[in-house]
Amino acid sequence: MEGAGWDFDALVREHQSMVFSLAYHFLRDRQAAEEIAQEVFLALHRSRTDIESPAHAAFWLRKVAAQRSIDEARRRKRRPQVALEATPEPAAGGTPGDPMLGELLRRLIATLPETPRMVMVMRYQEDLEPAEIAALLEMPVTTVKSHLKRSLALLRGKLQRRGVGEQ
Amino acid sequence: MDWLDQELKQALARKEPPAGFADRVSRSARSPRVMMPRWIAAAAAVVVVAGGSIAWREHQGRLAKEQVMTAMRMTSAKLKHIQGRVREVRQ
Numbered sequence: 001m002e003g004a005g006w007d008f009d010a011l012v013r014e015h016q017s018m019v020f021s022l023a024y025h026f027l028r029d030r031q032a033a034e035e036i037a038q039e040v041f042l043a044l045h046r047s048r049t050d051i052e053s054p055a056h057a058a059f060w061l062r063k064v065a066a067q068r069s070i071d072e073a074r075r076r077k078r079r080p081q082v083a084l085e086a087t088p089e090p091a092a093g094g095t096p097g098d099p100m101l102g103e104l105l106r107r108l109i110a111t112l113p114e115t116p117r118m119v120m121v122m123r124y125q126e127d128l129e130p131a132e133i134a135a136l137l138e139m140p141v142t143t144v145k146s147h148l149k150r151s152l153a154l155l156r157g158k159l160q161r162r163g164v165g166e167q
Numbered sequence: 168m169d170w171l172d173q174e175l176k177q178a179l180a181r182k183e184p185p186a187g188f189a190d191r192v193s194r195s196a197r198s199p200r201v202m203m204p205r206w207i208a209a210a211a212a213v214v215v216v217a218g219g220s221i222a223w224r225e226h227q228g229r230l231a232k233e234q235v236m237t238a239m240r241m242t243s244a245k246l247k248h249i250q251g252r253v254r255e256v257r258q
Contacts, residue, residue: 008196012189020184034184038192045196102178109179124175156171165170 008048011057012041018058018126019065025121026069028110036068062126063136070114101164108155115139116147123148 019040024033043064044057051057109120115137122133130144137144159165 009189009193012192016189016192017181017183020188021179021181024182025179030185034188037184037188038195041192042195101174105174105178120175121179124172125179125181127176152171155175159171 006054006057008045011044011054011061015058015061016041019061021125022062022065022121023069023072025106025109025125026066026118027073028106032072033069036065036072040065040068059136062122066118066122066136070118073114104159104162104164105155108158109151112151112154116151119144119147120151 016037020033020037023036023040024030027033027036040061044051044061047060051060109117112120118137119133122128122136123130128136130141130148134141134144156165
């Protein structure tokens with residue numbers, strides 16, 4: 001990428017937390033997330049002649065990190081290793097910033113099927129709009145919105161059954 | 168934005184990869200190893216096993232053919248010998 005006028009090492013430093021976190025929040029496995037992140041950056045290095053700009057590189061990294069993470073999840077068909085019932089219950093009406101509520105949310109998201117899970121990670125980790133997620137995952141915007149709506153409703157229902165969020 | 172959106176943003180905030188990650192990636196990119204895809208390795212193993220099996224069967228076939236040829240040569244020699252004795256008796 002050096003030949004195209006930008007620095008590969010700088011791109012890695014700039015986007016490492018984005019790529020690693022996409023895989024980590026999706027798979028909930030630090031080692032697998034690190035391996036995927038490394039593969040994604042090495043793939044970027046191999047494809048450097050196709051990358052047109054730093055913005056294109058960022059888009060490419062998000063897209064490939066998402067694809068690799070989904071592929072890995074489908075390959076392993078990994079399910080949460082700790083049952084939801086074993087998760088420490090946050091206090092009823094969980095307060096914002098409660099670390100136990102955060103952990104419960106991550107575990108609940110991990111139970112979603114691959115595509116809606118990746119939609120949720122992109123929406124809330126990367127703060128992406130549905131149209132941006134649709135472009136990255138190559139699906140209609142209406143499908144992204146539908147995944148978000150259904151996933152949020154599911155989460156609210158599960159949280160309410162645990163007495164969370166009734167304020 | 169409601170409380171759940173805020174909680175989800177906090178729960179899914181970016182995390183840093185392990186220390187030294189960027190350096191490891193940069194080093195790997197500068198000295199890329201030739202990575203053999205798993206399916207190529209598996210295919211190579213199948214070819215080796217199948218090739219070995221075929222070679223073994225061919226070897227066994229050659230041995231059997233040689234044994235048959237030796238038996239035929241011995242039978243032919245005995246037949247010639249018997250024919251010679253029959254001719255001698257008739258004369």
